[in-house]
Amino acid sequence: MDIITSKDNELFKSLKKLKAKKYRELDKLFLAEGRKFLEFEEIPKVIIFKEGVSEESIKLSEKFQCKKIILSEKLFKELSSQENSQGVIICYNSKEQKLDYLDKNIVVLNRVADPGNLGTIIRVADAAGFKDIILTKGSVDCYNEKTVRSSMGSILSINIYYLEEEDTIHLLKEKGYKIIATALEKDSIPYTKMRLEEKNAFVFGNEGDGISQNILLKSDEKVIIPIYGSAESLNVAMATGIILYDVRNRLDNK
Template sequence: MAHEMITSVQNPLVKRLHQLLDRKGREEQGRFLVEGAHLVQEALKSGAEVTTILYDHDRDMDPACRRALESHPLDVHVVAASSAVLGKLSETKSPQGIVAEVKKTAADWRTWLDQKGSAVGDLLVLFLDEIQDPGNLGTILRTAEAAAIDAVVLGKGSVDVYNGKVVRATMGALFRLPVFTRSLSETASEWRADGGRLLVSSLQKESVSYDEADYSKRTAIVIGNEGRGVSQELMSEADQFVHIPICGQAESLNAAVAAGIFVFEAQRKRKDRLR
């Protein structure tokens, strides 16, 4: 099938999509860009609302992306473009030959919690308190999805979840894992009012080791900012403080590594309890 061809970086569509490389543009349009054959394929396969795909005319579309596009339930505007256009829409040193425009999810935390909570009592979620590094956030989301965490709540003041580096680091997990950005203090209060527990990662005097913590029932694990840790506001909401013992000389662990240790230990304990 022949597709529309765009060769100029001054094309109105290209100019509009270029704005999505900036957080302000993403917020104004309610959309974001996905770059690379793997991520475009994951977006299509996961049922994300892909609206536009541009691929390098000289390289043709990746066969796996083409197959995923054919089975995608929604109409997608497909454009063959010059390498200059793809370069204009790329954040990587070597443009990967295909980008997709995707609508942001409109999921609401309270609606999701009410629906999920009525069916599943023992929810396990992550609260992320002002995570700043895009690589950290992307890795945490990828790890959370691998550990079958029910959802992630990203506190206001964190890096944009639709930042290109974040999206690439998730390796597609962003399209399958419920992620909500909202006030964590408000969310923590609601969570506890609904019977949920808050496990806060912090080296308090009364803190217990991660492998001694109780992750049963409705539990949220709070991971703090890379520099200052968890805010005092959230610390005051804690039901239990947890930490990961450091055996060597390092003062602390990377936030993404710590989150991974917590979520897999939580799932291990929860599975053991059901045996």
């Protein structure tokens, strides 16, 4: 395995660039940190170890035939985004976004801005058995380090599409999805009363501003999570989890 110690090394430089969204998009690559990622089936492009990494991590990586390198502690630190790093960073190819097939029940995120929230949503959507998330343009990048980390690996399983808001609405209408928007509106009903159709798109909005007027106007039903105590609201990731699990339970009971 090559040991890289110079910050002028071309591979190191190209990997470091991936910390910026621009280069992630350009190179169609992203970084995922943590030994956990070696447990998945997804084939990495490059596996990056920190000098002196555990034998266990090296062993875990043996099943992959990809490029593997070791970085000096100093260089690894420049690439890492974690304080207590396990000394493993994996570079993956970003998935190509083909919209050929969408599941009957999908998630739409309208300008979700916080990377941690997005990662948590990806994780809970995966856990609840959802396969597809459409993010309207202006949402945070799903290959952000924090998003990848908080998705706990689910970023590798879920199909994520970025679409303009107008295109999203057009697609959903064309394909016959019922648009169910989570929003605090006058005509919103409790989520427990929502009616599922054959195909449903569950829309969640921005942390501060909620769902755009445009989507609200085009939605078929607006739902809220009732608040019983003194709390004013729920975090968007929590709201997503509560609603998606409720949907999953209903689909199971059909």
